[in-house]
Amino acid sequence: MSGTTIFVIGLIAAALLAVAGVVAIAGRRGPAPQSPTAKFDRRAARKDKARRGAEDVTAAKLVEDAPDMATVADLSDPLLEREEVSFTEYSVTRRKFLNRSLGGLFGIFLVQFSVASLAFMWPRLGSGFGTPIVVGSFAELKAMIEQPDGTAIPFFVAKAQTWIVPFETSEQAGSSFNELPAVASDGSAVGLMALWQKCVHLGCRVPSCVSSQGFECPCHGSKYNLHGEYEQGPAPRNMDRFAVELNDAGELVVDTGVVIETNRSTKKTFKYPQGPFCV
Numbered sequence: 001m002s003g004t005t006i007f008v009i010g011l012i013a014a015a016l017l018a019v020a021g022v023v024a025i026a027g028r029r030g031p032a033p034q035s036p037t038a039k040f041d042r043r044a045a046r047k048d049k050a051r052r053g054a055e056d057v058t059a060a061k062l063v064e065d066a067p068d069m070a071t072v073a074d075l076s077d078p079l080l081e082r083e084e085v086s087f088t089e090y091s092v093t094r095r096k097f098l099n100r101s102l103g104g105l106f107g108i109f110l111v112q113f114s115v116a117s118l119a120f121m122w123p124r125l126g127s128g129f130g131t132p133i134v135v136g137s138f139a140e141l142k143a144m145i146e147q148p149d150g151t152a153i154p155f156f157v158a159k160a161q162t163w164i165v166p167f168e169t170s171e172q173a174g175s176s177f178n179e180l181p182a183v184a185s186d187g188s189a190v191g192l193m194a195l196w197q198k199c200v201h202l203g204c205r206v207p208s209c210v211s212s213q214g215f216e217c218p219c220h221g222s223k224y225n226l227h228g229e230y231e232q233g234p235a236p237r238n239m240d241r242f243a244v245e246l247n248d249a250g251e252l253v254v255d256t257g258v259v260i261e262t263n264r265s266t267k268k269t270f271k272y273p274q275g276p277f278c279v
Contacts, residue, residue, distance in 0.1 A: 132255045133160045135194075138186055138246055142166065146190070151274070152226060154208045154215075156197070160254045162242060163195040163208060163215070165226055171269040176229070176238060176262040184244040184252055194254045195228040196240040200261075206239070209278035213270070215239065216279040223279070225272035229265040238262045 135141065135157050145152050145166055155164040167183050169191050177183060177193075185191030195215070199206045204219035214231065215224040222233030229238050243258035 129159065129161060130257050132253050132257070133157070134247070135160065135162075135164065135252045135254050138184070138192065138250050138252045141192060141252055142190065145192075151210070151213060153210055154195075154226070156208070157194075157254070160194070160242070160256050161197045162254055162256070163197060163228075164252070164254075165193050165195060165228070166190050167193040167227060167269070175267055175269050176265040177241075177260075177269075180260055180262075181243040181245065181258070182241050182260050184246050186246060186250065192244065192252055193227065194242045194244050194252075196242060196259065198240070199235060200237055200240060201233070201235045207278070211275040212273035212277050213275065214272045216277060218279055221279055223272075223277070225268065225270040227270045229268055229270065229272075231272055237264055 141155060141164055145155050145164065147153060152166050156162070157164060167177075168189060169183060169185050170189065172178055172183055183191040183193050197205050199217040199219065199222055201217065201220055201222050204217050206215045206217045206222075206224070208214075209216045212223075213226050215226075215228065217223070217233065217235070220234055222235035223231040224235070224239050225231055228241060238261075241260045241262075243255040243260060245253050245255070247253050
């Protein structure tokens, strides 16, 4: 069935419904009203005249029985007993009420926004990234990282966004990390260093490459040796690192709130590469 046919059928159905409605309304109407004109009834006229006379007598009696105006004047006037309303009470119009309501809502919004901004900018004093984080036992970390063949497998700490790598303390003097809290040691020849996982070029996460004994960025090819010193690529400097120290329990503490930036090293502290590149 085409659309035109459906449209025509719809019109016919609507017309039939309209006709049925008109017939139903007409059928419910009662008989036509009779003409208001009728034969004059003299008896009814005399009764009406007598009734109007009785009403006039009653009205005159009410006037005679009315109280004296002096007595009426003694009655209290409700308008005179009304209480005065101050300007402050009656001056709040609808417009002023709406303006004050909008102003109050806007003020509440500003307060909430200020509190949220302070919470966002205020340094986190609890645990988590941006605060000192206890990574683990210094001795156990060294045992996991240093391999029997002389290579190293960096240990990644997710909550600190950090690669833990070994560092010979004898290499620190004269290097880019001299007199910086970048190496933690228990007095042995090898200490530990914490490298931030992000590339200093555009912030990509830099994975460890065990075969080359370094870190190689998969985004743009920047390469760093095991100590995070710049080797190749567009990176402008060495990998950033965090301040580290040992606590009284012999645990390595990485302070992720203290970032150490160093320029490209002129004196390298680690030979790179020591095998095939990963990138």
